[in-house]
Amino acid sequence: MKSEGSEFASAISDNTSPALIASVPDAGIAQGQRASLDARMMRRMLEAMGQPPFRVSLWNGEEISFCDTPSQPRVLIRDRATLLLLLVDPAFRFGDAYAAGDIEVEGSLTQFIEAVYRAEAKMRSLGFIDHHRFSLLSRLRRNTLTRSRDNVQHHYDLGNAFYELWLDRRMLYTCAYFPTPDAGLEQAQVAKMDLVCRKLRLHPGETVVEAGCGWGAMARHMARHYGVKVRAFNISREQIEYARQRACAEGLDSRVEYVEDDYRNIDGRYDAFVSIGMLEHVGRDHYGELGNVIRRCLPEHGRGLIHTIGRNKPAPMQPWIERRIFPGAYPPTLREMMEVFEPQGFSVLDVENLRLHYARTLEHWLARFEQASERIRQMFDERFVRMWRLYLAGSAAAFNTGDMQLFQILFACPDNNDVPLTRDHLHVGA
Amino acid sequence: MKSEGSEFASAISDNTSPALIASVPDAGIAQGQRASLDARMMRRMLEAMGQPPFRVSLWNGEEISFCDTPSQPRVLIRDRATLLLLLVDPAFRFGDAYAAGDIEVEGSLTQFIEAVYRAEAKMRSLGFIDHHRFSLLSRLRRNTLTRSRDNVQHHYDLGNAFYELWLDRRMLYTCAYFPTPDAGLEQAQVAKMDLVCRKLRLHPGETVVEAGCGWGAMARHMARHYGVKVRAFNISREQIEYARQRACAEGLDSRVEYVEDDYRNIDGRYDAFVSIGMLEHVGRDHYGELGNVIRRCLPEHGRGLIHTIGRNKPAPMQPWIERRIFPGAYPPTLREMMEVFEPQGFSVLDVENLRLHYARTLEHWLARFEQASERIRQMFDERFVRMWRLYLAGSAAAFNTGDMQLFQILFACPDNNDVPLTRDHLHVGA
Numbered sequence: 001m002k003s004e005g006s007e008f009a010s011a012i013s014d015n016t017s018p019a020l021i022a023s024v025p026d027a028g029i030a031q032g033q034r035a036s037l038d039a040r041m042m043r044r045m046l047e048a049m050g051q052p053p054f055r056v057s058l059w060n061g062e063e064i065s066f067c068d069t070p071s072q073p074r075v076l077i078r079d080r081a082t083l084l085l086l087l088v089d090p091a092f093r094f095g096d097a098y099a100a101g102d103i104e105v106e107g108s109l110t111q112f113i114e115a116v117y118r119a120e121a122k123m124r125s126l127g128f129i130d131h132h133r134f135s136l137l138s139r140l141r142r143n144t145l146t147r148s149r150d151n152v153q154h155h156y157d158l159g160n161a162f163y164e165l166w167l168d169r170r171m172l173y174t175c176a177y178f179p180t181p182d183a184g185l186e187q188a189q190v191a192k193m194d195l196v197c198r199k200l201r202l203h204p205g206e207t208v209v210e211a212g213c214g215w216g217a218m219a220r221h222m223a224r225h226y227g228v229k230v231r232a233f234n235i236s237r238e239q240i241e242y243a244r245q246r247a248c249a250e251g252l253d254s255r256v257e258y259v260e261d262d263y264r265n266i267d268g269r270y271d272a273f274v275s276i277g278m279l280e281h282v283g284r285d286h287y288g289e290l291g292n293v294i295r296r297c298l299p300e301h302g303r304g305l306i307h308t309i310g311r312n313k314p315a316p317m318q319p320w321i322e323r324r325i326f327p328g329a330y331p332p333t334l335r336e337m338m339e340v341f342e343p344q345g346f347s348v349l350d351v352e353n354l355r356l357h358y359a360r361t362l363e364h365w366l367a368r369f370e371q372a373s374e375r376i377r378q379m380f381d382e383r384f385v386r387m388w389r390l391y392l393a394g395s396a397a398a399f400n401t402g403d404m405q406l407f408q409i410l411f412a413c414p415d416n417n418d419v420p421l422t423r424d425h426l427h428v429g430a
Numbered sequence: 431m432k433s434e435g436s437e438f439a440s441a442i443s444d445n446t447s448p449a450l451i452a453s454v455p456d457a458g459i460a461q462g463q464r465a466s467l468d469a470r471m472m473r474r475m476l477e478a479m480g481q482p483p484f485r486v487s488l489w490n491g492e493e494i495s496f497c498d499t500p501s502q503p504r505v506l507i508r509d510r511a512t513l514l515l516l517l518v519d520p521a522f523r524f525g526d527a528y529a530a531g532d533i534e535v536e537g538s539l540t541q542f543i544e545a546v547y548r549a550e551a552k553m554r555s556l557g558f559i560d561h562h563r564f565s566l567l568s569r570l571r572r573n574t575l576t577r578s579r580d581n582v583q584h585h586y587d588l589g590n591a592f593y594e595l596w597l598d599r600r601m602l603y604t605c606a607y608f609p610t611p612d613a614g615l616e617q618a619q620v621a622k623m624d625l626v627c628r629k630l631r632l633h634p635g636e637t638v639v640e641a642g643c644g645w646g647a648m649a650r651h652m653a654r655h656y657g658v659k660v661r662a663f664n665i666s667r668e669q670i671e672y673a674r675q676r677a678c679a680e681g682l683d684s685r686v687e688y689v690e691d692d693y694r695n696i697d698g699r700y701d702a703f704v705s706i707g708m709l710e711h712v713g714r715d716h717y718g719e720l721g722n723v724i725r726r727c728l729p730e731h732g733r734g735l736i737h738t739i740g741r742n743k744p745a746p747m748q749p750w751i752e753r754r755i756f757p758g759a760y761p762p763t764l765r766e767m768m769e770v771f772e773p774q775g776f777s778v779l780d781v782e783n784l785r786l787h788y789a790r791t792l793e794h795w796l797a798r799f800e801q802a803s804e805r806i807r808q809m810f811d812e813r814f815v816r817m818w819r820l821y822l823a824g825s826a827a828a829f830n831t832g833d834m835q836l837f838q839i840l841f842a843c844p845d846n847n848d849v850p851l852t853r854d855h856l857h858v859g860a
Contacts, residue, residue: 121844178851179852312772312777312778333768333772334768334771334778335765335768338763338765341742342742342743345742347742347785347832348764348781348837349782350781350782351780352779352780353778353779353780355777356849400847401845402845405777407778414742414832416832417830419783419786421608421786421787422609423782424858426853427854428854
């Protein structure tokens with residue numbers, strides 16, 4: 001059984017194991033021969049990957065390619081040490097090498113990663129890649145209250161000023177909804193909030209609890225446009241402070257309460273539960289607990305919506321993303337998500353897959369990020385810029401290739417017959 | 431641990447076990463005292479059920495009730511033997527006793543069963559009922575090719591003339607879709623077929639394979655209105671013969687091929703897969719096999735839809751229904767259904783819960799069945815009429831109370847990006 005990280009390595013035949021490759025520089029082979037071996041190894045790797053549509057250039061100018069379209073991305077590996085690390089653990093090492101500038105990608109970074117994901121999917125379907133080992137490792141990291149806070153702060157407390165540079169002006173850091181292909185990001189984020197509110201059929205005077213509220217835009221939107229009172233939970237201090245300031249400035253502070261606390265500590269009863277972009281941080285071992293919390297806070301007529309990144313088949317988070325970007329994150333399959341709903345007997349009313357909307361959202365974020373990259377470089381450094389570029393481009397590629405999914409799941413309490421007969425109320429013209 | 435069948439029995443205190451009750455007639459108690467004990471037992475049973483809104487009359491005229499509304503259903507138990515059987519195994523014995531006329535229900539049969547389902551749900555949530563034992567038993571009955579055929583013939587080969595008396599004129603024996611609350615059954619069955627076709631986005635010239643095609647209406651509808659060629663599989667000989675005759679009469683026999691064979695023997699490649707009302711007969715142990723069949727017959731751009739009865743929580747089919755009406759049937763939860771899709775990496779695009787549509791469909795069927803009951807009595811006998819009345823009313827109650835769900839699951843092959851961005855194309859005005 002091979003780990004996810006070893007797909008490139010597994011492309012090398014048994015005669016050229018990583019240990020053998022690592023010993024090559026010491027083996028006294030002349031410069032020209034060595035270069036040729038490097039190129040041959042890279043060529044075999046690309047062959048094993050099904051001859052993907054990108055070119056690879058080595059430090060010495062050698063180019064390995066199975067395609068002759070000049071527009072295709074070109075990956076430049078700057079030295080042999082980087083190549084060898086890639087051969088041993090590509091899924092993790094590529095990210096660090098790219099962030100350090102030891103690898104450069106000319107042309108579309110997203111397009112290159114899409115080609116890698118498609119090759120991986122093919123190799124996975126042929127049995128070359130096995131996720132079980134990583135899967136087990138990720139299960140061992142339980143998201144306790146403290147660890148959850150650390151994980152969230154690692155990512156979300158990078159500073160509001162940073163996120164303001166490239167998110168929409170309402171600061172939504174989750175998949176938008178594009179009612180038409182040419183809708184802009186600002187419009188699409190508002191459309192996403194309205195889609196969720198229509199699904200939940202919020203009525204004026206009702207109460208809503210939100211788990212994982214980010215910078216609080218959804219809570220303010222529900223209060224302002226749907227006349228509900230909202231209690232919104234989040235464990236990121238910076239986000240909560242920002243959310244409170246905005247609510248005050250917008251005169252919504254009497255109808256929106258932001259609580260700096262974990263979803264497990266939600267108390268009270270509400271007409272509706274909503275959570276956008278939190279389940280992927282909850283961790284598989286806590287789905288039953290989340291289901292308990294939701295059941296506890298909903299009355300008989302209650303309903304809820306969970307919006308989350310997911311998968312078609314169980315697989316760990318891409319290891320570099322999980323280590324460097326989103327510690328503790330795990331995108332569940334629909335089957336796994338049902339561990340939230342099934343033990344409580346919740347009735348799942350509607351599931352919508354918005355995968356292509358997240359690809360589009362990420363492309364918008366990446367474009368805005370690039371426009372602000374000089375400012376971001378000044379705030380952090382070059383490595384940070386490259387790391388985040390890779391994360392945004394890689395995520396766009398993951399959703400574009402179907403490696404990742406985005407599910408919105410609408411549910412109701414078991415015996416609630418006050419559910420709409422059709423979806424007509426969801427239609428924009430409705 | 432108690433079986434589902436013992437919920438009434440479990441309502442009796444430990445001091446009045448079924449064995450003790452059974453011994454009562456032999457205990458030499460005088461007539462008046464015996465009657466009083468029967469009434470007291472019934473009263474305790476209703477108390478344990480949470481004082482449900484129906485009245486019970488015993489053979490001697492005694493009435494037990496916690497409600498004073500005369501419009502509420504009244505259950506008449508005609509003799510002590512029936513009462514005792516009910517106390518031991520109500521979930522199974524009620525059906526046989528009702529069919530035999532040993533129990534009568536005055537007022538709405540559906541309303542009475544809804545009250546029972548609601549009481550059961552409450553008792554289940556309090557831990558009085560446990561489904562594990564039945565669940566295990568039903569797993570032991572594997573749906574082999576031969577058994578599947580026997581099961582299907584038991585129900586579907588009762589004679590086309592019988593079903594023609596109370597189904598819509600196109601002979602659809604699955605949940606309809608009511609675009610408005612006042613739509614009729616004929617309109618709602620056409621609307622269901624169109625909803626499925628819109629979800630599948632069928633284009634003229636494409637090919638479709640249908641697993642479990644009933645009397646073939648869906649296949650003919652797709653061919654006539656969406657310009658596709660259809661191969662439709664079914665193991666009920668009577669249904670297939672009927673379907674072929676209709677296709678010939680309607681000039682569709684060059685575009686619809688009906689195959690008398692099991693879904694496991696589907697061969698060939700098709701643009702789309704559809705299955706309406708078959709998964710509940712497939713059996714849990716065969717979901718992986720079904721997933722394999724679907725994957726094998728779909729190309730990269732392929733998509734499919736499964737329409738099936740389901741549950742919020744795992745539970746066996748109601749035991750009387752499973753024994754007398756639908757042998758081998760099992761309504762899965764969404765989590766269990768994912769065993770069809772997940773191993774193949776299918777991308778679930780859309781799940782819609784049409785539970786209330788099935789309740790409405792069953793109410794239409796029941797009304798038509800009652801109108802034709804004299805004819806049906808002549809074709810079969812009184813017991814058959816009562817059995818089917820109970821089945822139709824009980825199913826309406828199951829969907830109305832949320833005991834059963836109806837899921838339509840739309841899915842696509844893993845890497846298929848030719849999926850619509852929004853659901854606008856599903857809207858009736860689209």
